Amino acid sequence: MTPLVLGLNGSPRRDGNSDTLLREALRGAQEQGARVTVFDLAFLNISPCKACEECFSNGDCVIRDDMDRVYAALEEADHVIVASPIYFSGMSSYAKLAVDRSQALWARRKVLDRARRPGTGSIVLCAAQPDARFDNAVSELRAFLLGIGIAPGAVLKVPGAEGRSFAAGRPDILERARELGRDAVSTNPGP
Ligand SMILES: Cc1cc2nc3c(=O)[nH]c(=O)nc-3n(C[C@H](O)[C@H](O)[C@H](O)COP(=O)(O)O)c2cc1C
Numbered sequence: 001m002t003p004l005v006l007g008l009n010g011s012p013r014r015d016g017n018s019d020t021l022l023r024e025a026l027r028g029a030q031e032q033g034a035r036v037t038v039f040d041l042a043f044l045n046i047s048p049c050k051a052c053e054e055c056f057s058n059g060d061c062v063i064r065d066d067m068d069r070v071y072a073a074l075e076e077a078d079h080v081i082v083a084s085p086i087y088f089s090g091m092s093s094y095a096k097l098a099v100d101r102s103q104a105l106w107a108r109r110k111v112l113d114r115a116r117r118p119g120t121g122s123i124v125l126c127a128a129q130p131d132a133r134f135d136n137a138v139s140e141l142r143a144f145l146l147g148i149g150i151a152p153g154a155v156l157k158v159p160g161a162e163g164r165s166f167a168a169g170r171p172d173i174l175e176r177a178r179e180l181g182r183d184a185v186s187t188n189p190g191p
Pocket of ligand 1: 086
């Protein structure tokens with residue numbers, strides 16, 4: 001079957017660095033024969049997790065919003081690529097909203113013991129400072145992937161990404177993103 005690669009974009013800047021690199025990675029995945037789908041989280045209606053713990057009983061979130069579509073895609077994908085700008089040494093708030101709402105998927109795995117079929121994930125992070133800190137975002141996004149039953153893999157860190165067109169003007173970084181997408185599919189060709 002054709003593998004599905006899901007991209008989650010945590011940047012509000014269209015054609016910004018995260019957007020550009022995520023789409024390049026998805027192009028790489030398509031070159032390997034994958035179907036791809038992408039959610040621009042900043043343009044979706046996603047409320048914060050209320051910590052009501054209702055999902056602990058059935059694995060479903062009580063909130064009805066655009067996260068419904070993201071849940072379905074996160075469960076269906078063979079590979080997930082999360083891209084985010086670094087904001088105050090962490091992931092963006094748009095990415096974090098979706099991560100926290102994924103508590104419902106965590107509950108399916110860890111509370112209700114409902115296994116997910118094998119999936120892999122990778123991470124793309126862009127920051128303006130040459131000496132930017134990526135470790136917080138990497139740690140949280142790895143925990144997110146592991147928590148929803150997806151094995152974390154490659155991480156592409158892009159420091160010095162000053163200005164939204166930085167990545168677009170760097171063929172070497174674009175190629176690294178495309179390679180990340182290609183590798184995602186070649187290492188996890190799906191069912
Ligand atoms: C609210 C906010 C906080 C930021 N915090 C950091 C930071 O802690 N470290 C850093 O290097 N860059 C920081 N930046 C810069 C962005 O990470 C950088 O511009 C990045 O390339 C944006 O990616 P994008 O084009 O995908 O939106 C911040 C930008 C914003 C808007």
